[in-house]
Amino acid sequence: MRQSERRRKILGKLSEAPFASVQDLQNLVGASEATIRRDLRKLADDGALKRVHGGVERPETQTSHLAGTPLARNKQINVVQKRAIARTAAGLIEPGETIVIDGGSTTSLLCPFLADLDLQVLTNSLPIVEQLLLSPRTRLLVPGGEVFREQNIILSPFEEDGTAECFASKILMGAQALSPVGLLQADSILIRAERRLMARAEKVIVLADSTKFERKTGLVLCPLSEIDTVVTDAGISAKSRNMLEKAGVEVVIAED
Amino acid sequence: MRQSERRRKILGKLSEAPFASVQDLQNLVGASEATIRRDLRKLADDGALKRVHGGVERPETQTSHLAGTPLARNKQINVVQKRAIARTAAGLIEPGETIVIDGGSTTSLLCPFLADLDLQVLTNSLPIVEQLLLSPRTRLLVPGGEVFREQNIILSPFEEDGTAECFASKILMGAQALSPVGLLQADSILIRAERRLMARAEKVIVLADSTKFERKTGLVLCPLSEIDTVVTDAGISAKSRNMLEKAGVEVVIAED
DNA sequence: CCTCGAAACGCTCATATACAATCATTATAC
DNA sequence: GTATAATGATTGTATATGAGCGTTTCGAGG
Numbered sequence A, B: 001m002r003q004s005e006r007r008r009k010i011l012g013k014l015s016e017a018p019f020a021s022v023q024d025l026q027n028l029v030g031a032s033e034a035t036i037r038r039d040l041r042k043l044a045d046d047g048a049l050k051r052v053h054g055g056v057e058r059p060e061t062q063t064s065h066l067a068g069t070p071l072a073r074n075k076q077i078n079v080v081q082k083r084a085i086a087r088t089a090a091g092l093i094e095p096g097e098t099i100v101i102d103g104g105s106t107t108s109l110l111c112p113f114l115a116d117l118d119l120q121v122l123t124n125s126l127p128i129v130e131q132l133l134l135s136p137r138t139r140l141l142v143p144g145g146e147v148f149r150e151q152n153i154i155l156s157p158f159e160e161d162g163t164a165e166c167f168a169s170k171i172l173m174g175a176q177a178l179s180p181v182g183l184l185q186a187d188s189i190l191i192r193a194e195r196r197l198m199a200r201a202e203k204v205i206v207l208a209d210s211t212k213f214e215r216k217t218g219l220v221l222c223p224l225s226e227i228d229t230v231v232t233d234a235g236i237s238a239k240s241r242n243m244l245e246k247a248g249v250e251v252v253i254a255e256d
Numbered sequence C: 001c002c003t004c005g006a007a008a009c010g011c012t013c014a015t016a017t018a019c020a021a022t023c024a025t026t027a028t029a030c
Numbered sequence D: 001g002t003a004t005a006a007t008g009a010t011t012g013t014a015t016a017t018g019a020g021c022g023t024t025t026c027g028a029g030g
Helices: A003-016 A022-029 A033-045 A070-075 A079-091 A126-132 A188-198 A238-246 B003-016 B022-029 B033-045 B070-075 B079-090 B126-132 B188-198 B238-246
Strands: A019-021 A050-052 A055-057 A098-101 A120-123 A139-142 A145-148 A153-155 A168-173 A177-179 A182-185 A201-207 A219-222 A229-232 A250-253 B019-021 B050-052 B055-057 B098-101 B120-123 B139-142 B145-148 B153-155 B168-173 B177-179 B182-185 B201-207 B219-222 B229-232 B250-253
Touching: A003 A019, A003 A022, A003 A033, A003 A055, A019 A022, A022 A033, A022 A055, A033 A050, A033 A055, A079 A201, A079 A229, A079 A250, A120 A126, A126 A139, A126 B126, A153 A188, A168 A188, A182 A188, A188 A201, A188 A219, A238 A250, B003 B019, B003 B022, B003 B033, B003 B055, B019 B022, B022 B033, B022 B055, B033 B050, B033 B055, B079 B201, B079 B229, B079 B250, B120 B126, B126 B139, B153 B188, B168 B188, B182 B188, B188 B201, B188 B219, B238 B250
Parallel strands: A098 A120, A098 A168, A120 A139, A168 A201, A201 A229, A229 A250, B098 B120, B098 B168, B120 B139, B168 B201, B201 B229, B229 B250
Antiparallel strands: A019 A055, A050 A055, A139 B145, A145 A153, A145 B139, A177 A182, A182 A219, B019 B055, B050 B055, B145 B153, B177 B182, B182 B219
């Protein structure tokens, strides 16, 4: 088997399973152990995977924006719940509205449910732009600025980003975590972009599966009081729900 | 077997299978190994295929998601010349420069040749953004505005599009036609976008295969005198060349 | 906490294949 | 007919692969 095909298969295997032993891969591609190891070393050098004793794992951070971004990996976690949340959140949108969609693994799932709503959508997320391009009934707006590869978003270093004239009824956004101190996000670049977008929308709707209430770490994007609605799944604890409602946040539970 | 027929068959083979070994191709076209390898080197230089140890694969730069759009259809005409023009035009760019790239079927072909030049690129073309995202050494800037599906570009209806602070040494653009009255473009939306971008660059470089000098129809984007350089192929007539040089335009002929 | 065995690993070498460079020959254009 | 380009064979070099062997790592059991 050719080298390129072998390596492609190895990467493919890793996209299915989080771990693969050298023997697994040997059976998969039919090469000798030495050859497999050479492939693994090369791929690890490229950052496409991480070597561990006994085999390989997915890497911590991948910069290839196709298969391996943190976003793509994150996407595989809780997909079912996230999709249900996305469907419910899309139900909160009226046909013909102008909305803002912030980039993220959860919000990307919104796109299929928005196709026929004749929306005007402002987003800084390139994956979302790509998906919504397929819905001819959606008008798409993007801010100007620099493209950040890791987050796959556009962010202007300046105040003026070409969207000054755009004002939306709602913004849909994701979160790293939701804690009493507010909405937490992992990345300071994301935070800058999101603050900018939030200023363009009247109501703030946050999509967050219930695991987001267990996490506590991140950078504070805004206090809970600035959030109007949180869409989550049935796994949310009474305590977390109480926390949100005390802060004046409407809680919507997505049905599977 | 003629050279052109051989190369056509090689490309045809690759459109069927994702990989072809040198021996496969040898059986296919009946030439010696050395000749096949020469063909492969040329085709790989043009970016039409990717060489791997043992044979060739399809290049990765195939934009799948807009098959069928006018742009995608246009792309198939004169690909070889256009790629040669793109390669030559890329040679006019210095490492580290800040440049503007206008969307279009010819300018899209530039991307593979720009990957390692550490450029800062401002473009309103989504396909170009997508391709250049794969080159981590390139900084990408986009203007803000609405996404126009047919042309696959971003265009702001307002003056301010978030790129006011960006000024480039060169703009690379395509054309519908080049006639004595000036550079012609087919679409009024394109014209608005291009005028905006031209204002951000010092030198104007136009990529136009020689068939563009036969056409006469379109909307005038600018007079020839505003163009600094035209990169074209050897098919340009003496008359057309004279027309350009009289207007003070430098003419560069791309080598195959 | 230490020891020990098995598995995993890296290294080196031998071999096979693929590749690039060169040169002589043939086809093609002018 | 000559000049130029294209082709094919040859030779040396580079790369890929698999096997052997000493070393390291891991985990179980004392």
